[in-house]
Amino acid sequence: MHGIVGWGSYVPRFRIKVEDIAGQWGADAAAFKRGLLLQEKTVPGLDEDTITISVAAAKYAIARAGIDPREIGCCYIGSESHPYAVKPSGTVVIDAIGAGPECHVADFEFACKAGTEAMFVAYSHVKSGVMRYALGIGADTSQGAPGDALEYTASAGGTAYIMGGENVAAEIVDTYSFTSDTPDFWRREGEFYPRHAGRFTGEPAYFHHVLGATRGMLEKSGLEPADFRFAVFHMPNGKFPLKAGKEAGFRQEQLEQGWVVNLMGNTYSGSSPTGLAACLDVAEPGDRILVTSFGSGAGSDSFVIRCTDRIKEIQKKAPATRDQLADRRIYLDYGKYVAYRGKIRMNQL
Amino acid sequence: MISPRYHREIPQRYRLEAGRCADCGEIHFPPRAVCRKCGARESTTVVLPNRGKVVTCTVVDIPPAEFDDQKPYVNAIVELENGVRLTCMVAEAPPDAVDIGTEVELIFRRLRCGREWEVLQYGYKARVV
Numbered sequence: 376m377h378g379i380v381g382w383g384s385y386v387p388r389f390r391i392k393v394e395d396i397a398g399q400w401g402a403d404a405a406a407f408k409r410g411l412l413l414q415e416k417t418v419p420g421l422d423e424d425t426i427t428i429s430v431a432a433a434k435y436a437i438a439r440a441g442i443d444p445r446e447i448g449c450c451y452i453g454s455e456s457h458p459y460a461v462k463p464s465g466t467v468v469i470d471a472i473g474a475g476p477e478c479h480v481a482d483f484e485f486a487c488k489a490g491t492e493a494m495f496v497a498y499s500h501v502k503s504g505v506m507r508y509a510l511g512i513g514a515d516t517s518q519g520a521p522g523d524a525l526e527y528t529a530s531a532g533g534t535a536y537i538m539g540g541e542n543v544a545a546e547i548v549d550t551y552s553f554t555s556d557t558p559d560f561w562r563r564e565g566e567f568y569p570r571h572a573g574r575f576t577g578e579p580a581y582f583h584h585v586l587g588a589t590r591g592m593l594e595k596s597g598l599e600p601a602d603f604r605f606a607v608f609h610m611p612n613g614k615f616p617l618k619a620g621k622e623a624g625f626r627q628e629q630l631e632q633g634w635v636v637n638l639m640g641n642t643y644s645g646s647s648p649t650g651l652a653a654c655l656d657v658a659e660p661g662d663r664i665l666v667t668s669f670g671s672g673a674g675s676d677s678f679v680i681r682c683t684d685r686i687k688e689i690q691k692k693a694p695a696t697r698d699q700l701a702d703r704r705i706y707l708d709y710g711k712y713v714a715y716r717g718k719i720r721m722n723q724l
Numbered sequence: 725m726i727s728p729r730y731h732r733e734i735p736q737r738y739r740l741e742a743g744r745c746a747d748c749g750e751i752h753f754p755p756r757a758v759c760r761k762c763g764a765r766e767s768t769t770v771v772l773p774n775r776g777k778v779v780t781c782t783v784v785d786i787p788p789a790e791f792d793d794q795k796p797y798v799n800a801i802v803e804l805e806n807g808v809r810l811t812c813m814v815a816e817a818p819p820d821a822v823d824i825g826t827e828v829e830l831i832f833r834r835l836r837c838g839r840e841w842e843v844l845q846y847g848y849k850a851r852v853v
């Protein structure tokens with residue numbers, strides 16, 4: 376049996392409310408909240424980035440796994456906001472968590488899907504027996520252009536998964552991927568903010584791939600929606616994952632626990648991995664969880680996960696995702712927010 | 725650009741690795757070549773606990789230019805659970821949230837951004853638990 380031996384989410388403490396963004400642009404906050412099903416989003420601190428978020432999440436995952444970090448054979452970080460253009464985020468992360476130097480390191484990119492890619496490859500390494508433990512992380516500090524619809528959702532956070540073959544808390548039963556050339560969202564080298572093709576991002580991109588992967592996963596595994604306690608779909612806003620879940624045959628109760636977007640925003644590569652973590656935090660032995668990510672460009676990874684008896688032993692060994700969403704929130708106004716996100720040009724020092 | 729020094733200090737700044745005197749057991753952070761208590765030259769590496777309390781603190785209203793965007797912030801001397809003391813910035817906290825005795829944990833944060841062409845520097849900060 377191979378799968379998740381430890382997981383950890385990290386949620387920054389800073390928040391901005393939809394009202395404060397809408398108020399700045401003279402937009403109708405109530406309409407945005409209704410349209411996006413979102414009330415606030417996380418904002419990274421001035422000293423936080425994909426590297427620090429990955430370190431915090433990985434430390435929680437190690438605490439749950441109860442392993443020596445030197446036994447981690449690889450560190451893959453999926454993100455759209457790696458701090459360096461040239462120098463992998465993972466080089467800093469492995470030295471911070473004590474997993475180096477005998478460690479295979481790579482940064483992954485695939486819009487919002489990069490996190491599940493990292494998990495996918497990490498899982499394959501332990502399943503093949505190449506390494507004892509493997510670390511896959513999805514983390515982002517995403518940006519939307521001022522006034523753009525993405526500004527209401529693009530947020531920060533991340534989740535780390537340690538895969539292994541001993542003391543498995545949640546077995547990865549099966550995986551499935553679904554990918555095609557779909558130009559829904561992109562950013563060319565040198566551009567600061569990404570571009571999106573408006574309505575094109577919905578049906579042909581998100582729903583086509585999320586439903587394609589989910590239906591493929593169900594067919595491949597021979598399972599039905601009713602066989603799962605929880606289902607998690609990538610959360611670019613509040614509406615899309617609920618709509619996709621219902622179209623795939625899942626009920627509202629199966630979707631709620633992993634639906635963290637209303638309080639967190641879209642954490643891009645961290646989105647569906649963090650939704651999964653919120654489910655693992657409360658899951659019971661035997662519970663099945665379906666997770667389907669989505670990355671523009673476009674593609675989806677789907678996983679069937681089944682919790683073991685071990686899960687109850689490690690849930691409380693690190694902070695739960697939903698506790699971090701609820702506790703010690705620090706609200707920023709729009710002025711502070713743009714300064715935190717480096718959206719305004721200050722005087723050069 | 726202080727890349728060589730930054731690189732040399734990674735074990736202590738990233739992982740809180742301290743030196744424990746092989747003779748008298750005194751813990752030095754950062755590690756030292758010679759024990760300040762007994763003069764011995766042998767030491768082993770120990771990792772410091774990441775919880776402690778603020779011994780004293782000060783609010784920085786007029787920081788060096790590169791930390792100007794973070795003002796006002798708090799610098800503190802923190803005593804860790806094993807008695808070792810270190811100085812660091814307190815992340816996230818408004819000045820009135822930190823006082824003598826405040827319980828903190830050490831976390832991993834970006835310490836310096838520098839200019840666009842420079843290496844990013846990471847290390848520990850405290851934050852209120």
Ligand SMILES: [Zn+2]
Nearest residue numbers: 745748759762
């Ligand atoms: Zn000594």
